[in-house]
Amino acid sequence: MIRMSGLSVGYGRSMVIKDLELTVPDGSRLGIIGPNGCGKTTLLHAVCGILPYSGSIKIDGGEIKALKRRELSKRVALLSQSVNIPYSYTVYDTIKMGRFVYGGKDGEGIIDDLISSLGLGGILHRPITALSGGQLQRVLLARAFAQEPKLLLLDEPTNHLDIISQMELCDMLDDWLGQDSSRSVIGVIHELGLLPRFFKDAVLLDGGRIVLSNSSADIIKSSELNRAFGSGDRNIAEFLRDSFKLMM
DSSP: OOOEEEEEEEEEEEEEEEEEEEOOTOOOEEEEOTTTTSSHHHHHHHTTTOOEEEEEEEEETTEEEGGGGHHHHEEEEEOOOOOOOOOBBBHHHHHHHGGGTTTTTOOOHHHHHHHHTTTGGGGGTBBGOOHHHHHHHHHHHHHHHHHHSSSEEESSSSTTHHHHHHHHHHHHHHHHHHTTTTOOOEEHHHHHHHHHHOSSSEEEEEEEEEEEEEEEEHHTTTTTHHHHHTTTOOOOOHHHHHHHHHHH
């Protein structure tokens, strides 16, 4: 379980997340949505220990900022939208990086299973700088899975992915979550039409605060969503519904 209480996160004196309260039970699939600048990525970065915070973030009763980096990395993994790739590591070496938190021990079987389940056997020795967006996403997901985290954080996981890669990512997340009922996913997503497929539940952030928490399907239909995004007279749910009708 992840429990956030009185959580505030920011940059210098500017607070982006403000006195946030949120509990995420084991087995959750929680989406985080909201307008640009509302604090979505900032929240993820606090949960994975990248940003300092005031208040409390506890995972299984332990305060995140009190955990050593290696211990936190065994519990929480982040798949980020922006990936800095300074060197042309091979696919295999990139996946293996996920085992560094365990000192590289007893990881060969886990890595082999990930390579097989994610269909990466044919590109193991290819440099990651030569991969397509979908291939790179699978490799980075394998690296995150190799950490054996209890909580997976996704920051705009469908960004720059074509529709087939988006479908594959959904399937891989389904498989990973299905292997252990205590695993959870929290993710930021901008494509609201994909929200119900990726996440069962969601929270709507606005101004660094949670203004709505509900099922993804209900949040999509909420008038609060229109207000947060400043859509005026335009109804977001109707727009999404009409868009899908055009494709039928």
